[in-house]
Amino acid sequence: MSVIEPILNRKSTKIFKKTEPISKEAVETIIEAAIQAPNHHIxxxxxFFVMQGENMQQFYDAAMEFQKNRDISEEEFERMKVKMISKTMVAPTVILAVYSKNKNKTRGKYEEDILAVGxxxxxxxxxxxxxxxxxxxKTGPVYNATEVKSALGIEExxxxxxxxFFGENDNAKELLRKRTDKQEKTIWL
Known part of the structure; x- marks a missing residue:
């Protein structure tokens, strides 16, 4: 079994086709892979908060409420309306990966746990x-905004x-991913 192929082929997709959400089975398989991640002290x-269909509008509305509550001009707010569509409504399925301190496992440290979520x-x-x-x-302040967390039931x-964001690429251009050669990033001691 080789995992290098999907690692080398994975590219970030910015434009998704307007399709049906990915299946529940696919979401569950993806989350099953997630929970196998290493984490100190188990x-x-x-x-994981899964959003599809009508939940996407709830996410967008909460993101817009966040923007409305910021100290920005009306012109900036109008610009943010468009930007928030590309930040929240871009794909048919979104999973929010949330750090949630396991209150039953007191040995966990934030630094280790946050890396485990990564x-x-x-x-x-x-x-x-x-x-x-x-x-x-994707990351950014909107995802941790009080308005978003409250609307989606994420604890303070x-x-x-x-x-x-998950779906099918709709970018006409081939996605390229250029990485620095490993030789330039490796120090043998």
Whole structure:
């Protein structure tokens, strides 16, 4: 079994086709891959909020409420309306990966747990690629805004580590991913 192929083939998709959400079975397989991520003391410091269909509008509305509550001009707010569509309504399925301190496992440390959630996200991206599902991992203040967390039922002390968008690429250009050669980033001691 080789995992290098989906790792090398994974690319961030910015434009998705307007299709049906990915299936419940596909979502469950992607989340199964996520929960296999390494985590010190087996703290399992994550929750996954799946959004499809009408939930996407709820997410957008909460993001717009966040923008409305910021101290910005009417012109800036109008610009943000358009930007929020590309931040929240871009794909048919979104999974929010949330750091949630496991209150039953007190040995967990924030630094380790937050990295474990990042590892879970990486597993999700690789699993999706292996299934032929395109994706992108997004971050930013809107995902942890009080308005968004309240609307989606995310606890105040929880933290959205990433919004992962899933669907089918609709970009006419071939997605290129250029990385620095490993030789330039490796130091042998």
């Amino acid at each position: 703290t399992e410091p994550w929750k 590892a879970a996200i990486q597993n999700m991206l690789i699993q999706a690629t292996s299934m032929g599902i395109d994706s992108i991992w 002390d929880e933290e959205v580590v990433g919004a992962i």
